[in-house]
Amino acid sequence: MSRIFVLVASLALVPGLAGSELRPLVPPMLDNLSSVNRIGEAVALEQYDQVAQVALELMSRANAMKEIDLESVGIDPARDAQWDAFLQAQRDAAMLVLVAAEKKDPQEVQRATHQLFGNACLGCHATFRDPARLLRPSVHVMTQFLASWRDMNRGLAVNDFNLIETRARELGTLTGVISSDEMLESAFGLGGSKQRRVFRGFLREVTLSAERIQEAAKQEKLVDVLDASLDMWSKGCIACHDKFRR
Ligand code: HEC
Ligand code: HEC
16 A cells, blocks of 8 residues: 555655746646546545545645736736636536545546536636647647546546556557657657657657556556556656656
8 A cells, every 4th residue: 555655645746846947837737637647546546535635635726826917827817707717617626526535436526527627627728728839739649648648547547447458558559659750850849869869768668658557457457557657657748748848
């Protein structure tokens, strides 16, 4: 169990490390993403007190995001009512997560988490994110990464090893697609051979952990899946973001 505790604790720490020198909204957003991941993992381990803890964090983060000066993050202050409505949606859905955690009901936690994603996260992004960022090829690829990663965690939450395996394979395939010279150049703007080598090194971490996850999922070894998925997150996703995100 102690290994698992370390897993949850270190996921909580990751965004803090990654958060330096980022745009002001990015650190709370990476925390939001990490919260959603932690819900999936905590449910898989039946640690409902952790789920409840994350729900409370999502609520207080929504409160903190209300204090952000909208103009300073490039959002027209006249749209603050709309902004607040999405923050309220985050609080409402997090409250449902909390109630479901208190009932120790995995299906209900999952429904509430989907509501959180749809009404708060995706709703606000569709309304407020800079369209140019949404359309960049690199962001498009990463959105696919995120979707597979998220669904893999959903598999963990509902103990669906088939789903975990499928999504891990998908992540492995995506790294192959991203690795091509053409993709590195056109989507990620990586011209130099040294940069490409470093970038591919991080992709390789994702590929290797994806293979470990597939293997562990086949054997239905939950702790091994979690272990490999933490490696994917820290040595792949976060390590590469630290170096290559603008
Ligand atoms: C009230 C609006 C709002 C809500 C609610 C919201 N986001 Fe965001 N999110 C944004 C905006 C605006 C950005 C773009 C920030 C930027 O590019 O500076 C963003 C960006 C992100 C990013 C990308 C950060 C990056 O490095 O580019 C992630 C990941 C993210 N959000 C996750 C989430 C998750 C998960 C949730 C729900 C639990 C969520 N967000 C809820 C407004 C919101
Ligand atoms: C080899 C490098 C690399 C790896 C590995 C990587 N990413 Fe990314 N990711 C990037 C870069 C570069 C960006 C910035 C794209 C941009 O803004 O043009 C990014 C951006 C993102 C974004 C923000 C997209 C947005 O809407 O702004 C998300 C979410 C994301 N990555 C998720 C993930 C996840 C989840 C993983 C692991 C499963 C992962 N990434 C692994 C390089 C990587």
